[in-house]
Amino acid sequence: MFLQHNVRGRVKVNKDASVRLQDNIVLEHYGLNELHLESVRHYREQFAKVKPNHPWNGLETKDFLYKIGAWGKIRNTSKEGLTLAGLLMFSEERMITEVLPQYFLEYREYDDDMLWSNRFTSQDGTWSGNIYDFYFKVMNELKDGSEAEKEAMHEALVNAIVHADYNGDGGIIVERQRSYVQFSNPGLFGIPLEQAFSGGVSHLRNPNVFKMFIYIHFCKRAGVGLKTIETICLQQPVIDQYDFQERTVITLPIVSFPERHKQDDDLEMICDWSDNLELADSINNDENSYNSDENSINSELESINKELESVNKESNCVNSGPNSVISENNSCNSDQNSINNLTNSVNNEEETNIDQELWSIAEIARKKKRLAPAKMEEVILQLCAHRPLMLKELAYLLDRTPDGLRNNYLGKLLAEGKMRLKYPEQLNHPRQAYITNK
Structure with a gap:
């Protein structure tokens, strides 16, 4: 064939x-703070799974990234940073599109x-x-x-x-x-x-x-x-x-x-x-994201890149210019007040009555993995009629993936006017939630 x-x-x-x-170019203004923590963690787990006895498994993050080609050093200088390959593999869209x-x-x-x-x-x-x-x-x-x-x-x-x-x-x-x-x-x-x-x-x-x-x-x-x-x-x-x-x-x-x-x-x-x-x-784990405000990717206090004398003044440098790293104090991934006051079992005595009621409403979805879309929409509307619910809360209650709920149900219900966002002017608000229109 x-x-x-x-x-x-x-x-x-x-x-x-x-x-x-070239993907081996060193981006000296992009350091460890520009990495997405979960991507690096998962890659290292995969590496250890296929190479359990490899000596690189014991290395610190920067040394490990250097070994695999995600981190580089500019010879004859003290400058170092992510390579373009490391940025593509392990950073986030906002930083990648800067380069x-x-x-x-x-x-x-x-x-x-x-x-x-x-x-x-x-x-x-x-x-x-x-x-x-x-x-x-x-x-x-x-x-x-x-x-x-x-x-x-x-x-x-x-x-x-x-x-x-x-x-x-x-x-x-x-x-x-x-x-x-x-x-x-x-x-x-x-x-x-x-x-x-x-x-x-x-x-x-x-x-x-x-x-x-x-x-x-x-x-x-x-x-x-x-x-x-x-x-x-x-x-x-x-x-x-x-x-x-x-x-x-x-x-x-x-x-x-x-x-x-x-x-x-x-x-x-x-x-x-x-x-x-x-x-x-x-x-999508906000709690572990390098984009939380406390560990802001572009934090000037923690930046590896705050030296006044930049190697990026050289002709081959990608990062020349005063605006090479854009500070974003209000990162879209910030979520210090991480979701899910529902993560405890429904049988926990500290659960409020309203949460027990929500758990009961969503029971049919948890029991039936192939629930008809019309029925699923009905359950979602009932849940969000009690109080505004975040995407991760809905995912937990219904035992569905966040992407599946967003793509198959929530977008449709919003478009039909059956639901509204709690923060319609701030789509990426860290406490964004869905509300049923009554």
Whole structure:
């Protein structure tokens, strides 16, 4: 079985090599405070899982990041900081776009009416927005294919992430239709397609990012990704290169996806694809976020970057300029008063009567994982009629994922005017809650 490929226009091989930022460049104004704590923690857990006896497991955070290529030092100076690869893998969207303004990640699904039925982007403020977390969020949405198809989708997704030109336009887009999944990324192949198909030869646009995925066994050696996809796909995948847009698109025909939009009940089939990896809940963990006000990413008091003499005055530096690091005292991820006064059991004697009542109302949703959407909406409206409830409170009461509730129910109820936000003028308010309109 051969991978089909259609080349639109003349393929330009690595035309931007002289002007684009390499992923090993050191960003001296971006230090440990620019990291998303949960992403780093999870990566280290994955590393330790596949390399339990590796000496790097005992290193401090900065030393570990240096070993894997996420941290760098500028030779002959005392300057150091995150590499561009480290920023992409483990930082947050706000910081990444300071260096790469075109950076964008998106996953989307369409229903039978060609309307979005499920969508998230790196800009929606509900998760870190980095490429490491993006991998897990996307694979969680693609978990219901066959094992062979999931392996092919894994290869295609990693291929898009490690080969994307993050200086290019359009970002990485993963689009799921009923009969196929499409992976689109900025940047053309750096070698002729015939060589890419044959395997063994590769031109790595982001070698440090690739290396970090190899360390946790998410990649094999360079040059075998397309050949692997070709080998395991049940139907012929298609690869298109669009010269005028400088984009690469890989389309995987999928034969075993269940009907997700035809049957209402199927909208409830949202669970964590990587249960053993425990990332889904940690992506949006406000309590552990480096973006809390107390540990502000750009805190001038703690910044590694407050030296007056900056190496970034050099010609090759990305961070020159007085506004290279933007202070955000009101970080959207700040949540000192962390949610969930409901985390104790309903049987706890300290639970208030109102919380016991909420628990009882939501019982049907906890017991029935495939509750009809109309019934789920009814339960949500009943809950939020008692008092304003935050997303995480609703997720806990209903035993559903926050993303599933937001994408499948809350957005619809808000659009229909059946609910309203507690802070409509501040969408990312740390205490944002949902209220039923009476």
